[in-house]
Amino acid sequence: MKDDERPVEPLPTSDTLIEELDPHHGFFCRGARLLEAGRSRYQRYEVWDTPTFGRLFRLDGSLMSAERDEFVYHENLVHVPALCHPAPRRALVVGGGDGGSARELLRHPDIERVVVVELDEQVVELARRHLGAIHQGAFDDPRTELHIGDGLDYVRGAVAAGEVFDLIVLDLTEPGEGPAAALYREPFLADCRTLLHGEGALTLHLGAPWRQAEQVRALVQRLRTVFAIVRPYFMFIPLYGGLWGLACASERVDPQARSASAIDAELVRRGIAGLRYYNGEVHAGQFAQPNFLRELLA
Structure with missing residues (x-):
């Protein structure tokens, strides 16, 4: 998860999902596949399938939950x-x-x-x-x-x-x-x-x-x-x-x-x-x- 005040980044176009935990460090998931993305009345959402975490979802660019952990x-x-x-x-x-x-x-x-x-x-x-x-x-x-x-x-x-x-x-x-x-x-x-x-x-x-x-x-x-x-x-x-x-x-x-x-x-x-x-x-x-x-x- 990331701090709410950070700007929302554009969706990545490669198969590498990058999670910036703060402005100075984070982690990445290679081989990620975007299953669905869009914007609701309240926030932007994404669902990904990843080799490490299985399916996971993000809100406004912040990871919320993943199948594996x-x-x-x-x-x-x-x-x-x-x-x-x-x-x-x-x-x-x-x-x-x-x-x-x-x-x-x-x-x-x-x-x-x-x-x-x-x-x-x-x-x-x-x-x-x-x-x-x-x-x-x-x-x-x-x-x-x-x-x-x-x-x-x-x-x-x-x-x-x-x-x-x-x-x-x-x-x-x-x-x-x-x-x-x-x-x-x-x-x-x-x-x-x-x-x-x-x-x-x-x-x-x-x-x-x-x-x-x-x-x-x-x-x-x-x-x-x-x-x-x-x-x-x-x-x-x-x-x-x-x-x-x-x-x-x-x-x-x-x-x-x-x-x-x-x-x-x-x-x-x-x-x-x-x-x-x-x-x-x-x-x-x-x-x-x-x-x-x-x-x-x-």
Whole structure:
């Protein structure tokens, strides 16, 4: 992913897909094939097929998700909060138009309702056409409710209506001045806190601490002004070029307090199998921070 303020580059004309992570470094994929590209009401989109990552999609020139490594992101974004809740039944995904977060939420046997609020209908249609390996039919599950619209408006309306959720997953594009900018600000986060019921928790991505240190620090500090418990956690995501941060925020739940054995036992109890990344030891280990992150997030 790249910073939103950077200009959108023209589509490449060769079979080499170049991802500039910042103005000074990036990576490339040779043998890439463009499957579809265009512009929606909100953003430019591309879907590529690559030898390394399989199918992937970009929005406004920034990589969003890829078949080969999306499980690292989606499993951690969903199961860290979900396994700390005794029986999550109602979940809200803001963003998540590729369907990966909904897919993981639907693994939990007590889930009755997964509301996906995606601003750009074209993203969902792209996923349906090209990214079946990611959503795996999640949009067609009867427990899934798809709403096309602004997540800010949906959450405000849900607060006014007295709705509650056990889990809120903010599966968004980067912070900045784009469509998602308001969804990282304190008023929206406070509305999300209002929607959380009991031992509910919210998760979102923070970014790359190597090249987005100030963004990561600022988001954690912002969460701490809204929620009683905020736990950042980190993992390596190849598509995003290195170490990547997520955070879990709650009024009651502390995911760092859950042991590896407790997480593994809960996975067995819920009958959740076939995960490719997340397990009890991974859960516990991701909250360990090297010294530079401790200093950044102090």
